[in-house]
Amino acid sequence: MVAEYESGATTPSLCQTYGLSKTGILRLLRDxxxxxxxxxxxxxxxxxxxxxxxxxxxxxxxATRLDTSYNNVRQRLIKEGVQLRPRGGSLAS
Incomplete structure (x- = not known):
């Protein structure tokens, strides 16, 4: 599996090949x-x-809930047209 991933195999293709969830595949690769x-x-x-x-x-x-980076979530929200709050939430002036 490691060699396949490092050769460019996608996570969905590995899921199908090995009958595992994306989370399971990623955990094994990280391990x-x-x-x-x-x-x-x-x-x-x-x-x-x-x-x-x-x-x-x-x-x-x-980001923590989705097990991804802050920037990944932020960029996707922007792409989806979500109006972002000022940094610091309601405490921002």
Whole structure:
């Protein structure tokens, strides 16, 4: 699996080949010390991120929940047309 991933196999293709979830594949790769490529958010994750953000959750909390980076969530929210709050939330002036 490691050799396949490092040769460019996609996570979805590995999921299908090995009958594992994306989370399972990524966990196994991390356990083997593989440097993972940036993982795009799924459409379900994007919808969840939008709902969480619109309900007042900070981007950092959303990123933690989705096991991704702050910037990955922020960039995707912007791409989806979500109006971002000022940094610091309601405390920003």
């Amino acid at each position: 083997e010390g593989v440097v993972l490529r940036r993982q795009p958010l799924t459409s379900d994750q994007v919808e969840l991120a939008k709902k969480m953000y619109e309900s007042g959750q900070p981007i950092a909390a959303i």
